[in-house]
Amino acid sequence: MDQEAILIVGVGGIGCGWSSRAHTRCSKLSDLLLIDADESSFEMSHSAHCLHLDASGRGKGAAALPNLAAHRLSEGISNISPLLEKSELVILLAALGGGTGSGAAAEIASRAKDSGSLVISIVGEPFAEQPLRRAISDLALPKIEQNSDLTIRVSLERLAWQARYRDSDWKLGSEWIGELIEGLVMTLAKVGKMNLDLMDLRTIVKRPGNATLIVGNGSVDNPEDIVKIARKSPLSEITADGAKACLIQVEGGPDMTLSHLNLVSEAFVSTLDPDCQVILGARASDDMAGRLRLGAVVSGL
Numbered sequence: 001m002d003q004e005a006i007l008i009v010g011v012g013g014i015g016c017g018w019s020s021r022a023h024t025r026c027s028k029l030s031d032l033l034l035i036d037a038d039e040s041s042f043e044m045s046h047s048a049h050c051l052h053l054d055a056s057g058r059g060k061g062a063a064a065l066p067n068l069a070a071h072r073l074s075e076g077i078s079n080i081s082p083l084l085e086k087s088e089l090v091i092l093l094a095a096l097g098g099g100t101g102s103g104a105a106a107e108i109a110s111r112a113k114d115s116g117s118l119v120i121s122i123v124g125e126p127f128a129e130q131p132l133r134r135a136i137s138d139l140a141l142p143k144i145e146q147n148s149d150l151t152i153r154v155s156l157e158r159l160a161w162q163a164r165y166r167d168s169d170w171k172l173g174s175e176w177i178g179e180l181i182e183g184l185v186m187t188l189a190k191v192g193k194m195n196l197d198l199m200d201l202r203t204i205v206k207r208p209g210n211a212t213l214i215v216g217n218g219s220v221d222n223p224e225d226i227v228k229i230a231r232k233s234p235l236s237e238i239t240a241d242g243a244k245a246c247l248i249q250v251e252g253g254p255d256m257t258l259s260h261l262n263l264v265s266e267a268f269v270s271t272l273d274p275d276c277q278v279i280l281g282a283r284a285s286d287d288m289a290g291r292l293r294l295g296a297v298v299s300g301l
């Protein structure tokens, strides 16, 4: 896939922050589109395409109602349709519970799907003790799921908990999300040794049942640890155990051998269904010397 084929889209304050940070990890291989009512979200990236949903005309995020945000998006959609048209894969990020992310993310997923893209959405779900935000989120989620080939739900609570543990800011500190997206983009961009493509990804995400993404990395000497790390992701109520299909990408340095590849993929596959359909890809890059990264899309859960 060329660069133009992969589009990362951030919607709302948190979604824009996540996607700007994720895009810096794979900026040569993907495009970035930021959508928000609050213009300060666009300051995080210089290379982004931006769509400003300004209800008040004062530049300060007054799209606080999901319906208003969805309406603003339909008005501005012609500005971004060319971007959607040329993308083959849209990776959509938003945290639900506010106005912009909840209202506009569903709308953008539906437009992307209509234009023929494969749509992967990564959505944050609000804290349990915020009933109003929770209600907004519960309304938005089904429409996002309907229009996405794969929807990954991330618990903001768990993300916040992990960030505290690592002493980083949960709003920005979603290192894990950046890694997930980088892994996915690297898997699909045409740079691999054994290249996986969009057809492989479609095969996996179209399986009936739930699907999820996982990622983990570590030293080549400890493949089991990498698998352990990968399985400990801050997702909502989902584990990869017993999956019926999976697409695995292993990335290593120039020193990666076939036995490294086998060790890490076998350690991971052993946790899945015995008859799991496995599609395996590998890639070497100079900056991964001595390390391995495992990224996987698992489905049929």
Ligand SMILES: Nc1nc2c(ncn2[C@@H]2O[C@H](COP(=O)(O)OP(=O)(O)OP(=O)(O)O)[C@@H](O)[C@H]2O)c(=O)[nH]1
Pocket (backbone or CB within 6 Å): 011, 012, 013, 014, 015, 037, 061, 062, 063, 064, 065, 095, 096, 097, 098, 099, 100, 101, 102, 125, 126, 127, 130, 133, 156
């Ligand atoms: N507890 C807590 N949760 C937050 C905070 N900021 C954001 N969130 C959560 O993240 C979700 C989405 O936040 P944003 O991305 O800022 O919202 P938005 O889409 O920009 O929506 P609007 O600004 O209302 O248009 C909310 O539902 C909250 O649950 C915060 O400071 N504290």
Ligand SMILES: [Mg+2]
Pocket (backbone or CB within 6 Å): 012, 013, 014, 038, 061, 098, 100
């Ligand atoms: Mg906002």
